[in-house]
Every structure is written in structure tokens, then in C-alpha cells.
Amino acid sequence: MSKIALITGATAGIGEACARLFAQQNYDLILTGRRTERLDALAKQLVSEFGIRVNTLTMDVRNKEEVEKLESLSEDWKKVDVLINNAGLSQGMDPINAGNTTDWEVMIDTNIKGLLYVTKVVSNWMIQNGSGHIINLGSIAGKETYLNGNVYCATKHAVDSLNKAMRIDLLPHKIKVTAIHPGAVDTEFSEVRFKGDKDRAxxxxxxxxxxxxxxxxxxxWFAASRPAHVNINDMLVMPTAQASTSHIFKE
Structure with a gap:
């Protein structure tokens, strides 16, 4: 029987790349995201190319009622082995005094509350199953704070703390918890941060x-594929050209 991975924010960037890689490894997939057409197109391609099962759910992780629709999945789909909490974003780069409070709410609701909503549902499935692995996407911004990163950095610091809390709380249930903290990654992230300004991004x-x-x-995948007795607690991954949030060597 194939293993199952649930990936949030699967319509682009890291989430989509994870979907493709886990499909190559013969995982069946539950893919969530806000863009139905992209989800459906990706699912169709992965089923055709790898012969796996794919279940899609259009949802915004900020919406607790939408997330709770995961409970409508059949019992066989609730045998989730790996949860990849990938959905996250940054909006704006203003100092605190000039911050857009709507941007703040979007980041807090997505990066913290959304991660919590999904984790609560899926961790209870994993407890019933007797095992599981939760992989949370953090950021170098969860390790360091940079100029005008204020609220985004705060949300990723919260994720860093939640990683540790989940690991403690879920330890008796044999559930692994891993944090992956990327540095600069060329995805739609900057386009979202700059609200569609492709040139600035x-x-x-x-x-x-x-x-x-x-x-x-x-x-x-490296973290997810370790033996049952091995857990990668925390990993910071940077481009060779980047030493910290504010030190990038450009040619």
C-alpha cells in the first residue's frame, strides 16, 4: 500500500515541487491550495505520469471552516504519513509605524493560524494511526530579524517555536516533527510580497x-525518507551566495 503525503500550498513553488518529487517516490497525494485550476491540472499530470492517486481540496488555510473540510475525506485518505505545512507568504516591507494592518493579518492568519488549523486536524489522524511525520516550512526569517521584515519575521519565529512545541507534545505518539528553514528561494514568494510587481520581485x-x-x-524528501528511528529536527538551507538575511554576495 502506498504512503500518503498531504501538501498545503501545492499550486506553485516549493509545494508543487514537493508534489512532483513525492509522486516520483510513489506517494499518493492530498494536495491543497487556493487555485482550483492549478490543483486540477497538477493532479491530472501526476496521475498520468506516475500512476498514483491524487485527492485535491481547494481551500485557504486561513479559513478554519475550509480546513475542517479535510475531515470529509474517507478513512483510507486519513492514513497520512507525511504532512508538509508549506502554505505561507509575506506581504509588504514597511517599517512598523507605516505597516499595513491588513498585510499583518494575512501573514499572521496564513503563517501561524493556518499552520495550526491544518496541524490540529492531521495530527489527530496520525495519533490514531500510531505514527506520522509533520514537516513545517519555516525561513531564515525565523532565525534572524531583518530591516522591515518585522511581522513576517515574527510569524516565522512563531513557526520555529511551534516546531519545538509540536515535537514535545507529539513525542508520546511517535510522530516526527521537522523544520526546514530556507534562505532566498526563487519562487512566486517575492511576487506575492510585492503584490504582483514582477520587475521588483x-x-x-x-x-x-x-x-x-x-x-x-x-x-x-531527505528528512521524510530517514529511517523510523531518525528525525531531522531542524535544518537551515541557504544559497551559497547568502550568509545571513542581510548578507548576500552579488556579482
């Missing part, structure tokens, strides 16, 4: 080679 990655979504997917 592109400049973030000029002059050096950033990480790519596939790099992080492979890191996640």
Missing part, C-alpha cells in the same frame, strides 16, 4: 543564484 534574485524550489523539495 525579479531584482531580489539578480546578481547571484538563489535556491530553487526543487532544492527545498529534495531537502524535505
Amino acid at each position: 525579479k531584482k531580489v534574485y539578480e546578481g547571484y543564484e538563489p535556491l530553487h524550489a526543487q532544492d527545498i523539495a529534495e531537502t524535505i
Whole structure:
């Protein structure tokens, strides 16, 4: 029987790369995201190419009622082996005094509350199953704070703390918890941060080679594929050109 991975934010970037890589490893997939057409297209492609089962659910992790629709899945789909809490974003780069409170709420609701909503549902399945692995996508911003990163950094610091709390709380249930913290990754992340300004987003990655979504997917797979007695607690992954949040060497 194939294992099952549930991936949030699977319509682009790291989430999509994870879906492809886990499909290659013969995992059946539960894919969630906000864009139905992208989910359906990805699912169709993965089923055709790898012969796996794929279940899709259009949802915004910020919406607790939408997340709770996961409970409508049949019991065989609740045998989730790996949960990849990938859905997350950043909005704006203003100092605290000029911050857009709507942006703050979107980041807090997505990066913290959304992760919690999904984890509560799926961790209870894993407890019933007697095992599981939760992999949370953090950020270098959860280890360091940078200029005008204020609320985004705060949300990722919260994720860093939640990783540790989950590991303690779920220890008696044989559930692994892993944190993957990427540095600069060339995905739609910067386009979202700059609200669709592609030119501004592109400049973030000029002059050096950033990480790519596939790099992080492979890191996640490494953690997920360790033997049952091995857990990767925490991993920080950076481009060679990046030493910290604010130190990037550009040619």
C-alpha cells in the first residue's frame, strides 16, 4: 500500500515541487491550495505520469471552516504519513509605524493560524494511526530579524517555536516533527510580497543564484525518507551566495 503525503500550498513553488518529487517516490497525494485550476491540472499530470492517486481540496488555510473540510475525506485518505505545512507568504516591507494592518493579518492568519488549523486536524489522524511525520516550512526569517521584515519575521519565529512545541507534545505518539528553514528561494514568494510587481520581485534574485524550489523539495524528501528511528529536527538551507538575511554576495 502506498504512503500518503498531504501538501498545503501545492499550486506553485516549493509545494508543487514537493508534489512532483513525492509522486516520483510513489506517494499518493492530498494536495491543497487556493487555485482550483492549478490543483486540477497538477493532479491530472501526476496521475498520468506516475500512476498514483491524487485527492485535491481547494481551500485557504486561513479559513478554519475550509480546513475542517479535510475531515470529509474517507478513512483510507486519513492514513497520512507525511504532512508538509508549506502554505505561507509575506506581504509588504514597511517599517512598523507605516505597516499595513491588513498585510499583518494575512501573514499572521496564513503563517501561524493556518499552520495550526491544518496541524490540529492531521495530527489527530496520525495519533490514531500510531505514527506520522509533520514537516513545517519555516525561513531564515525565523532565525534572524531583518530591516522591515518585522511581522513576517515574527510569524516565522512563531513557526520555529511551534516546531519545538509540536515535537514535545507529539513525542508520546511517535510522530516526527521537522523544520526546514530556507534562505532566498526563487519562487512566486517575492511576487506575492510585492503584490504582483514582477520587475521588483525579479531584482531580489539578480546578481547571484538563489535556491530553487526543487532544492527545498529534495531537502524535505531527505528528512521524510530517514529511517523510523531518525528525525531531522531542524535544518537551515541557504544559497551559497547568502550568509545571513542581510548578507548576500552579488556579482
